[in-house]
Amino acid sequence: MGRNRATLADVARRAGLSKTAASMVLNGREGTRLSAEAHQRVFAAAEELGYRPNIAARSLRTRKTATIAFVSDIVATTRFAGGLIRGALDAARERDHVLLITETQGDAAFEQYAIEAILDRQVDGVIYAAMATRRLTVPPAILGGSVVLLNATSSTRLPWVLPDDQGAGATVAETLLAQGHRDRIALIGRNRQKERDPEISLAAEARLHGIRDALAAAGVRPLTEIFCPEWLPEHGYTATRTLLDLPAAPSAIICMNDRLAFGVYQALGEVGLTIPDDISVISFDDDPIAAWLRPGLTTAALPHEQMGRKAVELLLDGDDDGPSLVPMLLRRRQSVAAPAGTVPSPRPPGEGPPAADVSSGVAR
Amino acid sequence: MGRNRATLADVARRAGLSKTAASMVLNGREGTRLSAEAHQRVFAAAEELGYRPNIAARSLRTRKTATIAFVSDIVATTRFAGGLIRGALDAARERDHVLLITETQGDAAFEQYAIEAILDRQVDGVIYAAMATRRLTVPPAILGGSVVLLNATSSTRLPWVLPDDQGAGATVAETLLAQGHRDRIALIGRNRQKERDPEISLAAEARLHGIRDALAAAGVRPLTEIFCPEWLPEHGYTATRTLLDLPAAPSAIICMNDRLAFGVYQALGEVGLTIPDDISVISFDDDPIAAWLRPGLTTAALPHEQMGRKAVELLLDGDDDGPSLVPMLLRRRQSVAAPAGTVPSPRPPGEGPPAADVSSGVAR
DNA sequence: CCTCGTCGCTAAACTGATTTAGCAAAGCAT
DNA sequence: ATGCTTTGCTAAATCAGTTTAGCGACGAGG
Known part of the structure; x- marks a missing residue:
């Protein structure tokens, strides 16, 4: 070779x-x-x-390697990682760079190894990525060079790229409002830990705020908010069973993520309720399952690919250092309809959705 | 830095x-x-x-970089990629190596770029990986060095690492037989294209053979085999509807992968059939949804992590060049039971499954 | 005719390691 | 005392680029 x-x-x-x-x-x-x-x-x-x-010879002299390190806590092994890496890969290629991938797995020794491997190879920059949107601590050793945080923030003053979870929350709430849902909107997936500890999640609080604010702007408060220890299907399932035992039946359910929504589908299916005729369901992430569910789940998509791309752009181009909140677009499928017993607002064919601007999920 | x-x-x-x-x-x-x-x-x-x-200085002299290139068609962006990369990453770290990731996306220009980037950086070896288990063509330019095929084979004489799909097929069939299923086992997911064209898939034919042979060994033939244009939930869904319209009702369904099984669950749920009491379902891959389904889906797991690890071992250690079929272990969950109307074979508690050797999914 | 500046180009240093070739001193045998 | 080997170590070459310093030729101005 x-x-x-x-x-x-x-x-x-x-x-x-x-x-x-x-x-x-x-x-x-x-x-x-x-x-x-x-x-x-x-x-x-x-x-x-x-x-x-010969890149080795060149970088010996110039200390540039046309290589970017992509360090993640555990992201590279998650289904969510794909987009992040792909976007970064594409943007890197466009700039004639290449990606060196390492994973810390949250292990201090592994992190140490990753740092040394990176330093030894004199990468031109580091993308420090997290699987779950959260705040993390960047090892001081790499602070000498350029670092961009991907799907994470830090107490250190460093450029970061985050999904616009709050905007997505608003988009989601506004979508339901536009369909005529008002006082019977339930929320599944409240979680004190996630909402309070930014080291665990930044998404929970942001989404919640976006939802609450948008509802409040329409003079609406959630019907119920159900707490879940985790955001997994089983928790969405039990939350829904709880919800259905309550006296007031919801017309729509907002789930804090798609896996919860999957559990909601399962519970609703068991009791014979139909989505969206009996209950609308809307969610966040655009996990692959969202497209596989029947009916397709309407959800605010995590823009992983654009985020990965953006991180490389910030690192290599540097010019664009504006706010790096990447908008989460609403993927409209079939899980949202007007509440049962409501006459849907008249909409002549071919005129587009009633609240078209909402669907674009503008960053804020 | x-x-x-x-x-x-x-x-x-x-x-x-x-x-x-x-x-x-x-x-x-x-x-x-x-x-x-x-x-x-x-x-x-x-x-x-x-x-x-300083690695640049060292490799200028020695032409060794302690870096492995991980080139994939599209694997790095797939949910399946995680395990492959993670295993490779771990094994690489243990050997003080690091992974350079590139993706060709099946695009010739991208592949060209990837090859040059790799050659320029003088990586010590290349792992050429495919998303779907298949045969592929390795660009001659990298054949000068050491190359290992991951989740792929090639006409070139190169070491490869594949999952043992045929063994998994046998495991799956034998699991149903052990539960007492015999003449009412249906198969969903036959696909001529996948079975015939190794450039598309090696799994389809291998799984089918494993299933057929194991059944034949017990003197059993599948009740029905339903063809699907793709292996997605919607195809599993329609296949099941078709299946249920047939005169003879199956006691168990083997799906060629978990996404099909998901569709099967949906269809079965709609008509009010219960898994596993009315019908058992078993499958391949151990996609994350398998654990999320209710009841949990019993499935032969793709050993991605071990495969990634193995690829690095073959590349760097080289010693172990035996057959690189990695066994697919059966992840036993709750979707398989004895056929309805059958008295389950007596099994004293704590004595383990009736066919313990089968459950280990031995490579063959 | 001399000086100076510009043009077009090159020799050599430099980056930080590995590796080859070999030197000085000590030990040993004769 | 002399020659030979072994011991313990080093100078210098090398890898393949980038970069600094500067050289010779030519034209213009005085």
């Missing part, structure tokens, strides 16, 4: 010039006074030899 | 020895005649200075 590759010296020799000249031409150095003809000859020689610079 | 790191020269100076001596000591070179005291001094100096070698 890579045996007998042409070196810069080979190119220079073939072009009849010095290594210096060849280097300058190939690097497009300004202000050099090399003739147009010299340029031609170098380019031709490089082309003919299929010359590719 | 990594400013003013101590160099080998610094260590040598502090130890009062030459760079040569320091280098040899730190690399644990045999046959050097450096005194025990010299060793001590070098180690002490390196320790005191927090010396870490």
Whole structure:
């Protein structure tokens, strides 16, 4: 692999010039006074030899490696990681960079290893990513270089990229309101721990706020809010059973994530309630299951790919250092309808949804 | 980041020895005649200075980078990728290596970019991975070095790592047989394309063979085999509706993967059939949804993590070049029971499953 | 004709490691 | 005392680039 590759010296020799000249031409150095003809000859020689610079040699001198480290607590192994990595990968490729991936798994020793591996390889920058949107502590050792936090914030003053969970909360609430739901909107997935401890989650509080504020703006309060120890299907299931035992039946359920919603579907199915005719369900994340459920689950999508992309852009381009809240678009499927017994607001065919602006999930 | 790191020269100076001596000591070179005291001094100096070698400089000389490229068609962005990457990451870390990740997305230009990036960085080896278990074509440019195929085979003579789909097929069939299912076992997910074209899938045919052979060994033939254009929940759903319209009702359904099984659950739920009391369901993959379904889906798990690990081991250790079929263990949950109207074979508590050897999913 | 500046280019230093070739001193045999 | 080997260590080359310093030729101005 890579045996007998042409070196810069080979190119220079073939072009009849010095290594210096060849280097300058190939690097497009300004202000050099090399003739147009010299340029031609170098380019031709490089082309003919299929010359590719040796990155090790180059970075020995320049301390640049065209490599970005992607360090995550555990993200690389999660189903959510895909988008994050893919976006970063794409953006990196566009900038002729490559991604070095490591995982700390929340283990101090592993983190130490990752840091050293990164430092040893003199990466040009570090993307420090978290699986769950949260606040984390960045190891001081890497603070010397450029670092971008992905799906995370930190007490350190560092650029970060987060999904706009609060905006998504508003979008979700407004979507239900637009359909005519008002006083019978239930909320599943309240969780004190997640809401209070930013080291665990930033999403819980933000989503809750977005929902509450949007409802309040319409003069509405949630009918019930059910707490869940975790955001897994089983908890959505039991929460729904609890909910259905309550005297007042909800017309719509907002779930704090899609896995909860899956549990809601299961519970509703068991008691013979139909989505969305009897109850609407709406949620967050756009987990793959959202598309697989019947009926398809309407949900505010985590923009993982754009987030990964953005992180690389912040790291490498640096220019765009505005707010890095990435909007979460609402993926409209079939789980939301007007409340039962309501005449849906008239909507002539082909005129689009009644609250089109809401569906765009604008960042705030 | 990594400013003013101590160099080998610094260590040598502090130890009062030459760079040569320091280098040899730190690399644990045999046959050097450096005194025990010299060793001590070098180690002490390196320790005191927090010396870490500059990898660029080292690999310029040695052409080794302690870096492995993980090239995939699209695997890095899939939910299935997690385990593959995590296993590789772990095994790489144990061997003091790091992973460089690229994705070709099946695009020739991207693949070209990935190859060049890899060659430029002089990685020590390449893991070429596929999302779906299949046969693929390895770009000749990387054949000069060491390459291991992960979740894929190739016409090129290269070591590969595959899940033991055929063994899993047998395990699955035998599990149903052990429960007393015989002549009413239906199969959902036949697919001519997948079964015939190894470039699309190697799993379909292997699983089918495993199932058929195990059933045949018990003198049983599948009751019905339903074809599906894809292996998605909706296809499992419609396949089940079709199945239920047939005169003979199945006692158990084997699905070619978990997403199909999800569709089966949906269809069965709609018509009011209970799993496993009315019908048993069993499947392949151990997709996250398998655990979320109610009842939990019994399924032969794709051993992604072990596969990723194995790939690195083959690449770096090389010694173990035996068959790299990684067994797929059966994840026993609650979706399989004895057929309705059957007295379950007596099984005293605490004695383990009736066919314990089957449950271990031995590779074959 | 001399000096100075610009043009077009190059030699050599430098990056930080590994590795080859070999040197000085000590030990040993003759 | 002399020659040979072994011991313990080092100078210098090398990897493949980038970068600094500067050289020779030429033209213009005085």
